[in-house]
Amino acid sequence: MEHGFISFVLEHIAQFFSYTAFANMTIGHLVMIAVGLVFIYLAIAKEFEPMLLLPIGFGIIIGNIAFAPGLKIGIYESGSVLNYLHFGVLQGVYPPLIFLGIGAMTDFSALISNPKLVLVGGAAQLGIFGAYAIALALGFTSPEAGAIGIIGGADGPTAIFLSSKLAPDLMGAIAISAYSYMALVPVIQPPIMKLLTTEKERTIKMKPPRAVSKTERIMFPIIGLLLTCLLVPSGLPLLGMLFFGNLLKESTVTKRLADTARGPLIDIVTILIGLTVGASTQATTFLTAKSIGIFALGAISFVIATCGGVLFVKFFNLFLKEGNKINPLIGNAGVSAVPDSARVSEVVGLEFDKSNHLLMHAMGCNVAGVIGSAIAAGILLSFLS
Amino acid sequence: MKPIRILTLIIALSACVAASAQNASDLRINEVMVFNDSSVVDDYGNHVGWIEIFNTSYNTVNLSGLFLTDDMGNPTKSRIAKSPDATIAPRSYFILYATGDKSVGVHHLTFNLKNSRMIALFDGNGRTIIDSVALPAMTADMSLSRETDGGEVWTTKNLPTPNSSNWFEPFAGEVDQFKSLDPFGAGMAMIAMTIVLGSLATLYCCFKIVGRIATRKKKDKPFVAKNAETGEEASNEVNAAIALALFLLSKQEHDDEYTVLTMHKVSRNYSPWSSKIYGLRKRPGGLSSF
Numbered sequence: 001m002e003h004g005f006i007s008f009v010l011e012h013i014a015q016f017f018s019y020t021a022f023a024n025m026t027i028g029h030l031v032m033i034a035v036g037l038v039f040i041y042l043a044i045a046k047e048f049e050p051m052l053l054l055p056i057g058f059g060i061i062i063g064n065i066a067f068a069p070g071l072k073i074g075i076y077e078s079g080s081v082l083n084y085l086h087f088g089v090l091q092g093v094y095p096p097l098i099f100l101g102i103g104a105m106t107d108f109s110a111l112i113s114n115p116k117l118v119l120v121g122g123a124a125q126l127g128i129f130g131a132y133a134i135a136l137a138l139g140f141t142s143p144e145a146g147a148i149g150i151i152g153g154a155d156g157p158t159a160i161f162l163s164s165k166l167a168p169d170l171m172g173a174i175a176i177s178a179y180s181y182m183a184l185v186p187v188i189q190p191p192i193m194k195l196l197t198t199e200k201e202r203t204i205k206m207k208p209p210r211a212v213s214k215t216e217r218i219m220f221p222i223i224g225l226l227l228t229c230l231l232v233p234s235g236l237p238l239l240g241m242l243f244f245g246n247l248l249k250e251s252t253v254t255k256r257l258a259d260t261a262r263g264p265l266i267d268i269v270t271i272l273i274g275l276t277v278g279a280s281t282q283a284t285t286f287l288t289a290k291s292i293g294i295f296a297l298g299a300i301s302f303v304i305a306t307c308g309g310v311l312f313v314k315f316f317n318l319f320l321k322e323g324n325k326i327n328p329l330i331g332n333a334g335v336s337a338v339p340d341s342a343r344v345s346e347v348v349g350l351e352f353d354k355s356n357h358l359l360m361h362a363m364g365c366n367v368a369g370v371i372g373s374a375i376a377a378g379i380l381l382s383f384l385s
Numbered sequence: 386m387k388p389i390r391i392l393t394l395i396i397a398l399s400a401c402v403a404a405s406a407q408n409a410s411d412l413r414i415n416e417v418m419v420f421n422d423s424s425v426v427d428d429y430g431n432h433v434g435w436i437e438i439f440n441t442s443y444n445t446v447n448l449s450g451l452f453l454t455d456d457m458g459n460p461t462k463s464r465i466a467k468s469p470d471a472t473i474a475p476r477s478y479f480i481l482y483a484t485g486d487k488s489v490g491v492h493h494l495t496f497n498l499k500n501s502r503m504i505a506l507f508d509g510n511g512r513t514i515i516d517s518v519a520l521p522a523m524t525a526d527m528s529l530s531r532e533t534d535g536g537e538v539w540t541t542k543n544l545p546t547p548n549s550s551n552w553f554e555p556f557a558g559e560v561d562q563f564k565s566l567d568p569f570g571a572g573m574a575m576i577a578m579t580i581v582l583g584s585l586a587t588l589y590c591c592f593k594i595v596g597r598i599a600t601r602k603k604k605d606k607p608f609v610a611k612n613a614e615t616g617e618e619a620s621n622e623v624n625a626a627i628a629l630a631l632f633l634l635s636k637q638e639h640d641d642e643y644t645v646l647t648m649h650k651v652s653r654n655y656s657p658w659s660s661k662i663y664g665l666r667k668r669p670g671g672l673s674s675f
Contacts, residue, residue, distance in 0.1 A: 076430030115592035122585040133570030142564045231584045379577045
């Protein structure tokens, strides 16, 4: 009787142990947990994109706590809570909601006062198609290459939206890569900007932006939506929400809605998207040769995008009169890592002329980059889905 | 007697139909993938080898209790668990993932395919073989499949079709055509960049015109100061004084200002110690005479 009881206890302790993470842990899970901890460190200690890296880093840890399958716990197990939350990522629900918030918090005045900056935002999208070409050469399929290329747009929600449509299997790696390089914009961009510009070009002083009337600010989202989405309707989920959010803000009659969109709503969605994207990086699906390739391509796409923006400004300056020229140091801001890349323009500009503030001009390129990358995503979606 | 005979006949026919509805002999191993790198993932997000079973009949078949094995010496190696989900609709498919784990549910087998040379499907008695197939050497993401669903001819292919018909038109889709005609992505880059820059250039032209109209309107309408309360226009002297102040401001020759405009965020941290509720106190009535 006593022997039977002891074996019963031991058997159940052994059974309990088989359900613990220690029994199911692999080296891959440990590696991913270490990656999650690095993300959390970068977010807290270095303040690199903390709003994103912190939820993603913690999500990586959550996703890599090993467990015995079948208990409806994991993000890929249908019926689990995490699986329900992940639905918003898989079906592309969260990114347009984030764009609504971005629209409601973005001031397009810098762009409206100097509309030629919008072209810089377009030129920087070259990074997307450069990475697309290289991914094709490396043997990725066209939809996969398109999803990887969008990392060069430097826009997390857009990257998640497009990869959920074109290559859902690669979405975790693409999202992590996009957010990692966005956080590293202050490290990646300055050397390229300095390499591609002359001393004289770096000290070009641009005209201060003119005051923009309320009517112009209200007209911008309406005209912007019509002009871009009539041409690229597949960009509607992102561009529609972006411009709608901006109209809520600029109309000034829907302050409560605008406040919700740029406040609680975007905060909630950011928490959900960060956590679930992080949790989707389960070691068993994430640690593959493809993921490493995606990381390498992500870095290349950021470099090409920065070069594209800076070189385009230099080319554009050939056709502009003296006094109207653009400082090529704002070309990097064409990638839509808002507002980090604009801050980089300001910091690098001040290195060469303490009185030359480029922030407002760079913000014009920056918000143009958001529009440009959403259009590029729409084009890739219409060709490759 | 006649009605009883008819009734017996009906019951016998119904029993036959019911028996055929559960007839496992209508099942076929339809497609097998041994090394899965990028094909379908199982319920846990893992890429593992899989076996597709096809129901050739026009009745629903229950798979509960059937056996799959990769070892003819051990026909009952992996039993399909009893579950309401273990059914195949008429002419449909059922995927079994060869995870090699014992406790993962109805879609999972207790062996993996990495060292398997053959696959066999056995009836619930563990003796009657329903279907079997020998596995050739296959590379990653290659599958062995019947050319048509349930057909006799087997073939290996690089485009696996889990949970769907094995036969499809040898027609390259638009996306495949895109890659074959534009293998380096140069065409895509040209087309897409033209569209991106074109749409943004349209936006530029539009707001260039809007900006010109807006600035012209401002120029046409001279600035006149107005009294904020009454709305009355200011006198010429007041306008001249404002213009002079603005001129001096632009030349940096203005007086010292006490107000400083800054871009720094003003932080006002809430604390109950600084709250008005605690700062403003009612005057105690009883002490007013003191």
